[in-house]
Amino acid sequence: MPIAASPSPRRPIAPRALALLLLTTSVGAQETWTPNVPKTWDPTALEDFELPLARPEFSPRHIDPDHYAALPLRTVWRSYPVYHPDHEPEGYRDELRSKDPEPAFEPSDLHDQQDWIAAGRLVFHAPIDFDGPIFGPEQVLDPAWYEQFEVPTTTEGILPFARWVIREKGRLELGNLSCAMCHTRVLDDGTPVEGAQGNLPFEQLFAADIRRAAAPEPILRRVLGTLADVPWNDVQPSAKAPMTDLARQLEAIPPGVQLRQGTTLQAPARTPDLIGIADRRYLDATGFVRHRGIADLMRYAATNQGVDLLARYGDHVPATGTDQPPPPGEGWFTGTRDRYSDDQLYALALYIYSLTPPPNPHSLDxxxxxxxxxxxxxxxxxxxxxxxxxxxxxxxxxxxxxxxxxxxxxxxxxxxxxxxxxxxxxxxxxxxxxxxxxxxxxxxxxxxxxxxxxxxxxxxxxxxxxxxxxxxxxxxxxxxxxxxxxxxxxxxxxxxxxxxxxxxxxxxx
Ligand code: HEC
Ligand code: HEC
The missing domain is CATH 1.10.760 (Cytochrome Bc1 Complex; Chain D, domain 2)
Structure with a gap:
């Protein structure tokens, strides 16, 4: 079932999350809720939304508001579940191929808070890259791939980490690198939990890409460098170490831990649980990002889905490996060519605040x-x-x-x-x-x-x-x-x- 057509069951907002919302939207009562979309790329707020790095001279200096505004906006396309080949309904993909491309996020159609939350869920699931990286149609249509990498699927046989997308009539693409790709956990009983610490074997799959030379070596090295180079510390997977060594280092990173951009092969980051995040004052294991209200969560999503790669760390811009970001719209790395709109980020943040934990089977005995x-x-x-x-x-x-x-x-x-x-x-x-x-x-x-x-x-x-x-x-x-x-x-x-x-x-x- 397409998530655009059937939004998540309407979830009540947790009391503390609601308190934060009310604080930040300056609206008195829930009945009179109106969207109050803050400005994501606000120069004053950007100055101190991140903590300085341990060596402050290398703290990121983000792109200026003009550059940010000039990045093309992302379209949230209507998307469809990916099934394990043994569970895919007969003729499923042929039917999808006959559909028209359809933008699914339309702020003028959103009337109340629940609508915004449901739209935020679409953003959570919206891919920002297509037919790769990490895996593509060839992999998800091969039953052996699920077995080899122990890729979890839900009780319905759905792979909850990626979506089929139609951006062009007749052409089905596998969309990935959505928030859901890393922030969805399939529990042992096959229940998917959105927002929980993910369990896609992400880095094993990345390592497999390297081992089968899914792309030419210079490109794979640039990917690793964009993610993990820390030149002032002489950490440069882009330049050193044989490719097989790099693959081996990625294989050491289990599901639920990631070489998220800005971490290293020696120190990747555990994927955090996003459920209950409204109560957390600092984001990331290192407390790198402050969480003073909904606008900071929006900034977090914007930077972490690509815009931080355009920042200057000392004289190092991760997206290029030089001291200059690419012109707006021209980056080669996922997430650096475009950005979310403020409306999308606001809806996404409301959705994340609305997440509740799965029912706990452990009682206080x-x-x-x-x-x-x-x-x-x-x-x-x-x-x-x-x-x-x-x-x-x-x-x-x-x-x-x-x-x-x-x-x-x-x-x-x-x-x-x-x-x-x-x-x-x-x-x-x-x-x-x-x-x-x-x-x-x-x-x-x-x-x-x-x-x-x-x-x-x-x-x-x-x-x-x-x-x-x-x-x-x-x-x-x-x-x-x-x-x-x-x-x-x-x-x-x-x-x-x-x-x-x-x-x-x-x-x-
Ligand atoms: C490629 C995997 C990946 C994708 C895609 C991804 N995240 Fe994350 N996310 C992580 C990892 C890993 C961390 C931990 C980073 C750290 O601790 O330094 C994280 C941290 C976070 C945090 C901080 C939470 C906390 O309590 O510290 C938030 C909020 C978050 N992600 C939201 C999002 C949203 C929203 C999206 C989509 C717009 C997204 N993430 C996309 C992997 C991912
Ligand atoms: C001085 C502060 C402090 C005290 C006291 C403390 N913790 Fe922690 N705890 C931390 C910090 C900081 C971390 C994160 C460490 C890291 O990841 O490097 C942590 C992590 C944890 C974790 C891992 C959680 C996760 O999500 O990874 C558990 C479990 C935990 N603590 C339980 C306890 C228990 C039980 C006690 C008492 C026996 C305790 N802690 C005492 C500060 C503390």
Whole structure:
């Protein structure tokens, strides 16, 4: 069924999310809700919506408002589900091919908040690239591909990470790189959860592209460089290392962790759960982006779907590898040639605020209640206080000495957790900090930690994870292949009974 024709079941907006909306839309009561679309590329707000990088001289300087305004707008096309070949209805794609191209996002048709949220869901699913990268029609129509890469599909046999799109009559394209591609999780029972930590084996598929030379080597290197070059740190996958080594390093990145642009092969980022995001004051594992209201979430979506690649980090522009961005509309990299409209971003942000978690099968039974006491006794609440289970603070990574003014501008904890500093210190998203993540929704997400180094809570609280010869179950950089998961020693020395209870409690959140 096309999502354009049947918007998501109308979801109530969570109370805290609603409070944030009301704050930012300056409307008194829900009945009188009117859209109040902020300006995404507002020069004043852009000045401090991101934290400075650990080496502030390399903090991104974004394109100016004229350049932003000159980027062509993205069209949200009506799109259709992709089925596993064994589940595809007879004649399905032939029927799609006979359809007319149809823009699906039309602000003048949106009458109330629910309409805007439903339209935001279309933006969430809207591809920003076609017939690749990562995978294309050839892959999704081959049953062996799903088996080889353990690509999850829903109970209905749908691949929820990509969509069929008609932009030109008679031509069916596989659209990907939508928000849904990375931010959808298929649970073990086949339920898709939009907004949850994704579980498409993204980097395994990227590695496979490299191994089968899906594109010429110089192009693949440019892709890697655009994503992960940090020239001031001598990190340059675009220039160095044999291609097979790069593929091997990508293969070390499990589903739910990604070489998101601005991270590196040594320190990719765990895909966060977007459900409950209205309550989070900092976005990204490193707290790189401030979340002061809906406009910042809109800015986040704009930058992270390509516009950050046009920024200057020192004299390095990721989209070109030079000190200049391409002229508006001319970028070669996905997301750098066009942009979302403010209306699309506003609808998208409303949709993300409206997301609610799947029903939790874990109840607060006796064991979990005892675990709650352990949680309090062990002072986990200092950093993970109820009801959000995060203090929304930033914690300094080892080696980072913040300038004094940070303690006034940002909510910086005086405490430390001493987890691996690489992502915080050495990447284009590295602020020198890690934020305290919320512990809500732990039961349906994995892997854990800023780079997703462990897969289970049992392992997070296993003291062996800090041993020198420990091999974690989640992300481990390929070179060296073994790396202990250091830091965050809280709870490691509990008795096995207390640990069992604590974990049972955490799964109820
Ligand atoms: C290619 C995969 C990918 C795509 C596409 C993608 N994201 Fe993400 N997203 C990530 C990863 C990985 C992170 C974690 C980055 C970090 O921690 O530095 C992230 C982080 C975020 C965050 C920060 C959340 C938090 O609590 O820290 C938000 C918000 C977000 N994404 C929204 C979106 C939206 C909206 C879209 C579509 C417009 C989108 N993302 C597209 C992979 C993706
Ligand atoms: C001093 C602050 C602090 C204290 C105290 C603390 N944590 Fe954390 N916690 C953090 C930070 C910061 C992270 C993220 C670390 C990283 O990813 O590098 C984290 C991560 C976690 C994670 C992984 C969550 C995820 O989504 O990846 C769990 C689980 C967790 N903490 C549980 C606990 C429990 C249980 C306790 C008490 C036994 C506790 N924490 C005490 C700051 C703290």
């Amino acid at each position: 006796d064991l979990a209640r005892r675990g709650e006491q352990v949680f309090e006794r062990e002072s986990c609440t200092d950093c993970h206080p109820a009801p959000l289970y995060t203090s929304n603070q930033l914690v300094r990574a080892p080696g980072f000495r913040p300038p004094a003014e940070h303690f006034e501008r940002y909510d910086v904890s005086r405490r430390r957790v001493d987890t691996d500093p690489e992502l915080a210190m050495s990447t284009r998203r590295g602020t020198g900090y890690y934020k305290v993540p919320s512990l809500r929704g732990l039961w349906y997400r994995s892997p854990l930690g800023h780079s997703g180094s462990v897969k289970t809570l049992e392992e997070w609280f296993d003291p062996r994870r800090t041993d020198d010869d420990y091999v974690p179950s989640g992300f481990v950089p390929a070179d060296p292949a073994r790396r202990p998961v250091r830091g965050h020693r809280f709870g490691l020395d509990l008795s096995s009974d207390d640990k069992r209870a604590l974990i049972a409690f955490l799964r109820t959140l």
